[in-house]
Amino acid sequence: MARLPQPGGDAGNWGAILNDYLAQSHAADGMLKSGSVGASQLRDKSVTAAHIIDGSISTSHLTDNVQISLARADSAYQRPAEGVPLADLNRTDIDTAYASKSSLGFDVILEGDNPSADPVVYRDADVQAAFNSRRARLGPGVYHVSGQIRADSGCEVVLDGATIVSHYTSGRAIEQTGTTPDESVRDITSGATKGSSVLTTTTAGLDVGDWILATSGDKQENDTITDRFAAVLRQVTAVDITTITIDAPLYKDMTTSPRCVKVVLAPPMTIAGTGVIRAAVPASTKRALVRSILGHSPHLGPGVTLGPSGGPGFEPTHTVNALSEATFVDLIDNGANGNNGYAVNDGSASRNTRVLGGSATRVRHGYTTNNGAVETIHSGLGAGIYGEPEDAYVGGGFAVYESGHQAFDTHECGRRIVQEVIAINCQQGLVARAYDCTFIIKSIVSPTLYAAHVADSAVNTVIANLSVVGCRPGVPSGAAVLRLRAPVTLVSPNVYEAPPSPWQGVKAETDRECPVTIVGGGYIAGTVKATRQCRSQVWTDQRH
Numbered sequence: 001m002a003r004l005p006q007p008g009g010d011a012g013n014w015g016a017i018l019n020d021y022l023a024q025s026h027a028a029d030g031m032l033k034s035g036s037v038g039a040s041q042l043r044d045k046s047v048t049a050a051h052i053i054d055g056s057i058s059t060s061h062l063t064d065n066v067q068i069s070l071a072r073a074d075s076a077y078q079r080p081a082e083g084v085p086l087a088d089l090n091r092t093d094i095d096t097a098y099a100s101k102s103s104l105g106f107d108v109i110l111e112g113d114n115p116s117a118d119p120v121v122y123r124d125a126d127v128q129a130a131f132n133s134r135r136a137r138l139g140p141g142v143y144h145v146s147g148q149i150r151a152d153s154g155c156e157v158v159l160d161g162a163t164i165v166s167h168y169t170s171g172r173a174i175e176q177t178g179t180t181p182d183e184s185v186r187d188i189t190s191g192a193t194k195g196s197s198v199l200t201t202t203t204a205g206l207d208v209g210d211w212i213l214a215t216s217g218d219k220q221e222n223d224t225i226t227d228r229f230a231a232v233l234r235q236v237t238a239v240d241i242t243t244i245t246i247d248a249p250l251y252k253d254m255t256t257s258p259r260c261v262k263v264v265l266a267p268p269m270t271i272a273g274t275g276v277i278r279a280a281v282p283a284s285t286k287r288a289l290v291r292s293i294l295g296h297s298p299h300l301g302p303g304v305t306l307g308p309s310g311g312p313g314f315e316p317t318h319t320v321n322a323l324s325e326a327t328f329v330d331l332i333d334n335g336a337n338g339n340n341g342y343a344v345n346d347g348s349a350s351r352n353t354r355v356l357g358g359s360a361t362r363v364r365h366g367y368t369t370n371n372g373a374v375e376t377i378h379s380g381l382g383a384g385i386y387g388e389p390e391d392a393y394v395g396g397g398f399a400v401y402e403s404g405h406q407a408f409d410t411h412e413c414g415r416r417i418v419q420e421v422i423a424i425n426c427q428q429g430l431v432a433r434a435y436d437c438t439f440i441i442k443s444i445v446s447p448t449l450y451a452a453h454v455a456d457s458a459v460n461t462v463i464a465n466l467s468v469v470g471c472r473p474g475v476p477s478g479a480a481v482l483r484l485r486a487p488v489t490l491v492s493p494n495v496y497e498a499p500p501s502p503w504q505g506v507k508a509e510t511d512r513e514c515p516v517t518i519v520g521g522g523y524i525a526g527t528v529k530a531t532r533q534c535r536s537q538v539w540t541d542q543r544h
Contacts, residue, residue, distance in 0.1 A: 107133040112141015112162050122146045127164065131155050131174070131269075138162035138275065151176040154267025159275025159304060167280040172287045172315070174277065178266040178294025185380035188214065188258035197249045201242050201260065210236045211263050212246070213294075213318060213349065215381045217256035220388065220413060228371050228413065230254050231387030233263075233318055233349040248351075251390070251415050251435075261378045265296035265320060272301035279309035282330070286338045288315035288345065294377065295319040300326035302357055307331050310339040313360075317347035317372045318387065325357045325396070333364035333404035340364055343400070346414075348372035349387030356396035366400030366407045366423075369414035369434060388413040388434070395420040399443075403427060410434035412457045423447070429468070432458040432488070439463045446470040453483040456510065464491035466524070471499040480507035481524055487515050493522035504528070 002024050005017040025036040059067055108130045113121055123143045130136035131151045140161035148168050166173035186201035192214070199214070206212065215231040230252060238245035269292065271277070279285035289306050290313070292298040298316060300306070300323070306313035308330035316322035324344050331341025343360035344367045346353045360366035369392070371385040392414070399422035400407035407423035407430065414434035422442045423429040429444035431453040441464065444451045451468040454461050468481055481495050482488075484506055498505065505526025508514055 104137075106135050106137045106158075108136035109139065110137070110143070110162075111139045112143050115142045115163070117142075120144045122167075124149070130157050137273075138164070144280070145173070148172065149174045151269045152178075152266050154269060156270040156272060159271065159273035162273075162275040164275070164277045165280050166277070166285070166289065169279075169281065169284045169286070172291040173279070173285075173289045174271075175288075175291045175293070176266040176269045176295050176298065178296075179264045180261050180378050181264055182262040183378075185259050185261050185378065188216075188254070188260060191243075192216065192250065192254040192258040194251065194253050195249050197247075198243060198245050199260075201244065204242045206236050206239055206244055206262060208236055208239055211265055211320075212236065212244075212260045213263050213377065213381070214254065214258065214260035215386050216254035216258040217382065218252065218254055220252075229382065229384050229386045231318075231349045231381075232390075233320065233351055233387075248390075251388075257382070259381065261381060263294050263318075263377070265294055266292065268297040268299065269295065270299040270301065271304050272299070274303035276305045278305075278307055279311075282308045282310045282332055283334075283337065283339065285310040286340075288312040291315040291317065292319045292322060293317040293372075295322070297321040297323070299323045302326070305329060306343075307341075307363075310334075310337075310341065312340065312342040312345035313363075314343070315345040315347055316350045316353050318377065319347075319350045320352060322346075322350060322353045324353075324355045327358050328360040328363055328366075330361070331363040333362075335364075341404075342368050342370075344368070344394075345370050346389040346392055347387075348385075348389070350389045351391055353389060353392040355392075355394040355398050357398055358396075359399045359401065360403070360407075361401040363400070363403055364405050365409045366398065366403060367394045367419060368406075368409035368411055369417060370411050371413055388415055389417065390415045392417045394418070395440075398422065399424065400426055406431040406453070408439065410437055410458075412455075428453055430463075431455055432461040432463070432486075434458065436460045437462070441465045441467055444468045446472050447479075448472055448475050449479050450483045450507075451481045454486050454488045456485045458486040458488070460489075461486065462489045462491060463493075466490055466493040466522075467495055468499070471503045475503070477502045478504075478507060480504040481526060482506045484508040484514055484516070485510045487517075489517045489519060490522065490524075491518075492520040493518065493524050495524040495526070498526040 002021045004021055005014045010017055025033055027033050110126050124145045124147055127143050127145050127149055131149050135156045137158045137160055142163045144165045146167045148171050186203045189200050191199040213233055218230045220228045234246035236244050237247050277289050288311050289309050300314055302325040304326040306326055306328050310332040313328040313331055314324050328343035332339035333341050341364040343363045344355050347370045355367055369389045401424045403426035406428040407426040408419045408421050409431050410417055410433045412433045415436055417437045420440045420442050421430050424445045427448050428450045429447055429452055430439050433455040452463055505524045506528045
């Protein structure tokens with residue numbers, strides 16, 4: 001057995017005995033032999049992480065609790081370096097745990113169908129539930145609907161990558177309508193004259209804040225269509241039994257069988273977010289995609305696209321404060337087939353319609369005014385089509401591209417309509433056909449017929465900053481910068497270079513005196529073609 005040498009003894013054997021002792025735990029190089037140090041030889045806390053060889057401790061040598069924890073970690077989700085892919089998320093779990101419908105402010109949340117799904121699945125009930133709710137979200141995918149969707153109760157529907165495809169061809173795809181709770185029609189016995197704000201009716205019962213729709217058998221002045229009659233939408237501001245004060249004066253006499261009915265405007269309908277509303281069969285769809293009749297403040301947001309379709313895109317009718325910021329595309333321009341693709345069709349007695357931004361591409365008109373029937377509101381109001389939009393404004397950069405007719409129009413009806421004109425590659429930039437309308441030219445590029453057209457029915461028309469870029473060669477021989485058939489005031493016209501042949505500067509086609517007033521200087525270059533009665537000499541001495 002190895003031992004240490006004994007002091008005072010082991011003479012002559014000290015070295016051998018000591019080497020034998022040391023060799024029990026040391027190698028010849030002086031290093032400790034493997035296995036010579038065990039747990040019993042280590043002091044507590046004497047071995048730190050720096051002294052443990054990587055990979056030298058296996059899982060089996062760890063305690064049971066540590067082994068269980070490591071097993072859970074191994075099976076847990078490992079986040080990729082580039083981020084978590086959408087496919088790895090469970091939307092239901094996330095909505096349930098972190099973002100409930102109520103916490104997001106949505107009463108209804110829907111998911112759309114695969115666009116290529118066959119056969120088509122109709123989602124009428126789901127989409128109607130969304131428009132019946134206070135606030136709804138339509139998630140990505142397609143929503144086919146076979147019938148009309150009603151939006152009478154007021155709602156905000158947020159399109160989140162959704163496409164609503166309407167297969168309904170018998171009417172408007174999405175429509176809101178106000179009501180006539182007081183079924184009696186009141187005759188107006190006095191006050192129904194131009195400029196009047198005080199009316200006397202046969203029956204009491206109207207209150208301050210009520211809205212009325214008043215009509216009469218008086219024709220619209222200078223209107224070439226014989227069955228258009230007067231109608232105005234007004235709010236009551238004061239009441240004295242049967243005498244009422246209204247919020248804006250009448251713009252014309254309404255003395256032929258004047259009458260009115262109380263109406264309750266539908267609450268605001270908003271379609272927002274990013275998505276599409278289109279027709280399944282555009283050529284067979286001849287009504288509007290979205291219509292408000294007797295509505296208050298309907299709104300199409302800037303991320304909403306309407307079209308393709310074969311009828312109008314947005315149609316406020318007898319409606320107050322309509323607002324469009326939407327985009328309109330491929331609304332068929334084929335009047336012979338009944339496809340009147342107006343982007344915004346501002347109808348009947350609507351007031352304060354605004355188009356603020358967005359665009360219209362391949363449409364008949366980007367913005368226009370129109371009339372509408374009132375029988376559907378109340379049979380006692382009379383047969384025919386009634387009313388003229390008032391105080392509309394089109395601006396905010398709203399641009400029209402490739403219009404088949406006039407980019408900006410007024411269909412022989414409208415009062416105090418202001419339009420900022422941006423028309424690119426359209427047949428005509430604008431046509432004035434209504435009362436007290438102002439057109440502010442921002443850009444008219446490459447028209448094919450007229451940059452501006454003042455029609456016979458136009459009254460008190462103002463065109464500011466008239467200019468045109470790129471009159472297309474090879475157009476019809478009658479093309480002109482300005483087609484003139486009624487008096488007009490031009491503010492600073494800016495056409496100093498004659499358009500290319502066969503374009504004319506001014507084409508005056510009327511036998512009545514047709515004076516032109518230029519304010520602020522300016523000029524329209526090019527040839528002038530005028531009939532004998534038309535005062536065209538103004539063009540020869542207005543160069544500045």
